[in-house]
Structures are given as C-alpha cells and as structure tokens.
Amino acid sequence: MDFTIRAATLEDCKDISRMILELAEYEKASDQVKITQRDLEQDGFSKNPFFHGIIAEVPEHHKSREGHTKVGYSLYFYTYSSWKGRAVYMEDLYVMPEFRGKGIGKALMSKVSQLGLAAGCTQLNFTVLDWNKSSLDFYLKQGCWDVTSDLGYHCMRCEGDALEHLAQGDL
Amino acid sequence: MASFILRKAEPKDVSDILRLIKELAKFEEMEDQVILTEKDLLEDGFGDHPFYHCIVADVPKQHQSADSHVIIGFAMYYFTYDPWIGKLLYLEDFYVMKEFRGFGIGSEILKKLSQTAVRTRCSSMHFIVAEWNKPSIDFYKRRGASDLSLEEGWRLFKIDKQNLLKLLAILHAVQNGSTAERFV
Numbered sequence A: 001m002d003f004t005i006r007a008a009t010l011e012d013c014k015d016i017s018r019m020i021l022e023l024a025e026y027e028k029a030s031d032q033v034k035i036t037q038r039d040l041e042q043d044g045f046s047k048n049p050f051f052h053g054i055i056a057e058v059p060e061h062h063k064s065r066e067g068h069t070k071v072g073y074s075l076y077f078y079t080y081s082s083w084k085g086r087a088v089y090m091e092d093l094y095v096m097p098e099f100r101g102k103g104i105g106k107a108l109m110s111k112v113s114q115l116g117l118a119a120g121c122t123q124l125n126f127t128v129l130d131w132n133k134s135s136l137d138f139y140l141k142q143g144c145w146d147v148t149s150d151l152g153y154h155c156m157r158c159e160g161d162a163l164e165h166l167a168q169g170d171l
Numbered sequence B: 001m002a003s004f005i006l007r008k009a010e011p012k013d014v015s016d017i018l019r020l021i022k023e024l025a026k027f028e029e030m031e032d033q034v035i036l037t038e039k040d041l042l043e044d045g046f047g048d049h050p051f052y053h054c055i056v057a058d059v060p061k062q063h064q065s066a067d068s069h070v071i072i073g074f075a076m077y078y079f080t081y082d083p084w085i086g087k088l089l090y091l092e093d094f095y096v097m098k099e100f101r102g103f104g105i106g107s108e109i110l111k112k113l114s115q116t117a118v119r120t121r122c123s124s125m126h127f128i129v130a131e132w133n134k135p136s137i138d139f140y141k142r143r144g145a146s147d148l149s150l151e152e153g154w155r156l157f158k159i160d161k162q163n164l165l166k167l168l169a170i171l172h173a174v175q176n177g178s179t180a181e182r183f184v
Helices: A010-026 A037-044 A104-118 A133-141 A147-151 A160-168 B011-027 B038-045 B105-119 B134-142 B148-152 B161-178
Strands: A003-007 A052-057 A070-081 A085-095 A123-129 A153-159 B005-008 B053-058 B071-082 B086-096 B124-130 B154-160 B181-183
Touching: A003 A104, A010 A037, A010 A052, A010 A070, A010 A085, A037 B086, A052 A104, A070 A104, A070 B071, A070 B086, A085 A104, A085 B038, A085 B071, A104 A123, A123 A133, A147 A153, A147 B154, A153 A160, A153 B134, A153 B148, A153 B154, A160 B105, A160 B124, B005 B105, B011 B038, B011 B053, B011 B071, B011 B086, B053 B105, B071 B105, B086 B105, B105 B124, B124 B134, B148 B154
Parallel strands: A003 B181, A085 A123, B086 B124
Antiparallel strands: A003 A052, A052 A070, A070 A085, A123 B154, A153 B124, B005 B053, B053 B071, B071 B086
C-alpha cells in the first residue's frame, strides 16, 4: 500500500488529537486524556516546541472507513542521558488498526530514529505497557531491550497534590 | 554544616557536573557507561537550545569536601511531553555527595525542582529509580511519588545507536522502492 511519512504541521493537530484518543482507548485509559487540539497546537508548534510529530498519510483512494487519510503518527522529543548525552524519546507510536501489517509502524519508528541520529542522539527510548504483547514483540524484534526487566529501572511519577506539597517543602 | 546555596549551573560548572555524574554512576555500579565529556555538557547545556538544565548545590570554601570540592550536589532535568496531560519535568540525575547528606540539601533540591515544575505548568515530575535502590525509593515514596512500573505496568525500553542504524537501513530500503512509499 502506498503511504507517505512526513513531519507533522499545525493542520495535523486535529487528526493527531483524534489518534491520541484512539491510542488511549486501546490502552484502556481514554478518560485520562486532558490535552486538546488547541494544546497540541500551542505546545508543538510554537517557537519552543515541547514535542515533534511525524504523520503517516495514505492517498485519498485508500482512506479509512470513516474517511481519514492520516492513519498513523509518532510524537517524540529530545532528552538527555547523563551517561551518553543526547537521546530521543518516542512518546507515542500509533497506526490505525485497519492500516496495520503494512510496514507503517516500522516506517514511523525509522523516521524518528533517522531524525534522532541526525540530531546527534545515540539512543531512542520509550515505554511499553507490560500487557501489550504484540508491541513488546515488535520492539524486541527491532533490537530494543527492556531496561525495566534487565536493569530493574522503574518509572516514577510525582504529580498533583504530591507535587504541590513537594514544592512547598512539606514532607 | 548549615549553609549552602542552590543555583542554576553555569558553563564553568561542567567539570564538577561530570564529576558528580560519574560518582552517581559509580554508586549504580555503572561508571564505565559514562561516555559524556565536559565538551558535550558545555555544548548540550549552554547553547541556544539546551538539551538539559542543571541546578547545583554550592557550599562555602570552609565547608569544602574532603577532596576540596565546593559543588557537592546537583540535579539534571529537562522538559518532556505527555500527549494526555501535557508538559512534564523529567529528573534525569539527582545526587548529593555522601559526606553532605542528612543536612536537607536533597530535600531542598527536590523542592526547587517541584517549584520549577509548578511554575512552568508541568502536570508532573517523572524520573526512574533502580528497584534495588530502597533508600531512594523510600525517599521518593515518602514525598508522594508513585511507581508507574509497579502500579501501571510501564516498562522502559531502549534501542541503542547500532540498532538505530539498522532501523535506518529499513527506511532506506523502503525509500529505494521495496514498497511503494514516499518520504518527504
């Protein structure tokens, strides 16, 4: 199947927002999505963007059942390893179910890798949910390894009241 | 020992930052993994688009460390993005030299980071901890941190440069026509 991989633009935010919700539904967490199309426009396409996007697009004659031509995306940003330096973090990678199995996911991830390498990064990091076997298998096949399993690193979060208390110096 | 100041790192601090990065890596038994240089830290932290930000803890000369250092703690962080909740502050490294622990320096650093997170409208502060590092896990949990790996099943994955290059080869193969795909 014919498809294009390109950098996301402001105009893509509507479809990115749609697909973020689809991915959240797949992860059984759609009620947790607070970010709107407008937030994406401001946070991703201003002078100092907090993320970058890649879009997978199909020609009109291959559009989805609901009429969409933007059928996959990846959101990524640059991070820093105090051991190795510049790194790229792939925050989201998603292809609509009816467009899977055609190499689109791999091509999106490839593009993020290409851009990361061009920016001087030496690693690509991301997180996967432990029940998501098909994704785990896909990534392990690409030569990724599970840092949580192998090194015992756990992802921690401090948010909401806890963050406010920490800021005020309460124990 | 009561007095210390916390301040934004400056280019002149890169030597101390690297020293402290290596000390922390040594504690994690990963010292040989640190390939970053002072030059990298300078370019990547103090250019037009810094990849990281750093806070350092500075003590007066009369309180310098056993090996004569006045920069005795640091935190390295940057901003990330969660498409569900927006901006986040990611804490990459956080360390206070052993002889300066127990004086509240770590707590003050964490407080300052949290204030930065709140001020820049971040929803959350994220970081990773090794599961064997019980004192650190307790320190963070006491302050309301939750373990996403345990509670939500998140596993951190990594792909290194060698495999990134292989992935890139896939892109090139596709571009050269093994599937009908265009790259813009």
